[in-house]
Amino acid sequence: METAGYTQSPGGFGSPAASQGGDKKARTRAQQIVPCTVSQLMSAVQAEDVFKVGEVEIAQVTIVGVIRSTDKSTINIQYKVDDMTAAPMDVKQWIDTEDMGVDNSVIPPGSYVKVSGNLRSFQNNRSLVAFSVRVLEDMNEVTSHMLEVVNAHVQQSKPQNTMGGGGGMNLMPSMSSMGSTGSYSGASMMLVNGLSANQNQVSQKCFIPQGISMQDLKQKLSSMSVTVIRQIVDFLSNEGHIFSTIDEDHFRSTDNEA
C-alpha cells in the first residue's frame, strides 16, 4: 500500500523519525552508488521505502544503455533507456532552468549513455530520476559497466567480505585470460570503501593541502594510463571524494587523512 506520491529510498533528507535507528548497517550500504542492470532494478524487492537486489540495498544507481525514445517538456526530459536486459527503462531528468552551466539539450535516440540516478516506484511502475545523463565518448564503458555490475553484486553477496588481498579473485575464473589492455587488470575488481583498488590508489594520493596535480598523479601511478587516471579523477570528483583546488588539474581529498 503506498501513500500519495512516490516512494523514496532513504537518502538522508527528511527521513521520518520512525525509521531512524532501525537498520544502521543497511543505511550505510545504501549510500553507495551501485551499478545495475535494468532487469535488476525491475526485479528489486521493495520493503517499505527500501529497494534490494538480492542482498544489495540500492538507492542511487547507474545504468548504461542506448536511448530509444525521448520526450521533452518545459520542466523535464524523459528518456527510455535500453540496456538489453529488459524492456527500456523510464528515465526522468529534471531541467534546471536557472543553471546556465548545465546542458539541457535532449540526447538523440541511438546514443549510448550512462545514467546516474535514484530508483523510484510509483503505482507499480519503476523509473529512474536521473541527476546525470552522460553520452558515452568511450564505448569501452559498456564493457566496464558490465563488469562493474557483476562485481558490485557478487561482492555484496558474500557474507564475510575479505576485502583486499586475494579474497575475491577466485570468483572470476575467466578473468585470467584477460590482459591485453593493462587498464582492466583483475586487481581493480575489488571494492574497498566502495572504491576499486585503482580508485583508492588515486584517492590516497590526494592528501596534499594545495592539491596534487595531474602531472604528479601520472608520475606516481605509472601503472595506470592517463585515460584511466582521468576517468578515476572524474569519478571521485563526481562522488565527492576529491575536489579541485588551485585549478582544474589539482585535486585534494575531502576526507581527513586516515
Next chain:
Amino acid sequence: MTGVYESPKPRINASLLSQYIGRPVCFVGRLEKVHPSGKALILSDGEGKSASVELNDPLDEELSGIVEVIGMVSNKGTVMVVSYTQYREDKISFDLELYNEGLKVLHDFPQHYPFEVSLSG
C-alpha cells in the same frame, strides 16, 4: 518484430548463436563485409568468429568498425536484424576482445547480470 525491443536481448558472441535460435539477442562485432544487396552483413566477434546478419531494408548509410545489432536468431544461425547501432570510436577505439571477455563474465554470473525480470511477490 517490435516485441524484440521490449524483451531481454542477451549479449552473445558467434559461438553462442546456436543456443539462441528463435530468441532475441544483442550481437556486437566488427563489420567485415557488406553484401552487394546491402541487406546482409558479416560481423566478426572478439574471438574472431563470424556471424551473418540480415536486414529488412538495404543499408542506406556507410557503416564501418564496430556495430551492435539486435534481432532474432534464425534457424540457420543468422541474426534477423531489428535495429543496429554503430559504436563510436572517434575518441577512443573499442576493445572488442575485452568485450568478449566481459561476455564470458556475464554468462558465468547470470544471477548477477540477469537477462530477465523476476517478478517478486
